[in-house]
Amino acid sequence: MNPQLINLVWLLSLTVVFVASEASFLLHKADILIYNDLNVGTDLTLHCKSKNNDLGVHILGYRNHFEFKFRPQFWGNTLFFCRMQWNGTSHRFDIYEQNRDIRHCNRCLWNVSLKGPCMLNYKTSNFGFGGNRKLLFSSVLVAANMNPQLINMVWLLSLTVLFVASEASFLLHKADILIYNDLNFGTKLTVHCKSKNNDLGVHILGYRNHFEFKFRPQFWGNTLFFCRMQWNGTSHRFDIYEQNRDIRHCNRCLWNVSLKGPCMLNYKTSKYDICYPWNAGS
Numbered sequence: 001m002n003p004q005l006i007n008l009v010w011l012l013s014l015t016v017v018f019v020a021s022e023a024s025f026l027l028h029k030a031d032i033l034i035y036n037d038l039n040v041g042t043d044l045t046l047h048c049k050s051k052n053n054d055l056g057v058h059i060l061g062y063r064n065h066f067e068f069k070f071r072p073q074f075w076g077n078t079l080f081f082c083r084m085q086w087n088g089t090s091h092r093f094d095i096y097e098q099n100r101d102i103r104h105c106n107r108c109l110w111n112v113s114l115k116g117p118c119m120l121n122y123k124t125s126n127f128g129f130g131g132n133r134k135l136l137f138s139s140v141l142v143a144a145n146m147n148p149q150l151i152n153m154v155w156l157l158s159l160t161v162l163f164v165a166s167e168a169s170f171l172l173h174k175a176d177i178l179i180y181n182d183l184n185f186g187t188k189l190t191v192h193c194k195s196k197n198n199d200l201g202v203h204i205l206g207y208r209n210h211f212e213f214k215f216r217p218q219f220w221g222n223t224l225f226f227c228r229m230q231w232n233g234t235s236h237r238f239d240i241y242e243q244n245r246d247i248r249h250c251n252r253c254l255w256n257v258s259l260k261g262p263c264m265l266n267y268k269t270s271k272y273d274i275c276y277p278w279n280a281g282s
Contacts, residue, residue, distance in 0.1 A: 054214035069199030
């Protein structure tokens, strides 16, 4: 190829990679609330996941709810599904299907009853289904004065780079994060963890209890989850998973949170001796 063509293809590749990784920020965050609307006294056990994230198991009393937040993907393929169980009954449901739900709500409220899950219809103020509507995306392609073979080559390269940008993270093992309350006996630890796109909700941990979540790190090495940790009027923030820092230490990362700060289990010494200070200014 001539130098101008090589530069054009290279520039297109970089542009597509950038769009693939960053364009989701053009979309508003989605906020999902799931309410237990079963019979009085019946607990709902809820376990929600996406392709890359495990939001953990939550047991909801009657009329209680679980909430999580995330930023939908630019490509329109975001999916969160939940296993719902009560009294020996077990069902699975796609609690957020982007093409189905994005036109109905940013803040999506679900009632789970014996009959099944129903979403709040903001037009009628009732919990019901508004039909399965198809979301249409538009795309713009700009081509210079190229011959057909060149256009085909650039298009094929674009598709290849897009595929790598969106799917290459599956080459990495899932990370499993466990956070233990190692404060004083009787002191509860309130944990609220987030990433750039996902809110894992607020969890209150008794002494020696733990919160666990799973996800697949990004291929580009920039995955970050941070947590706000509070007890007895004290509040700190800490980056509980920083990919460049942690990926060489563990896939299953165990953290003890004590009055001195957070310490990670060192698998070489079998001790919690990989300790870090709280984030500056937290």
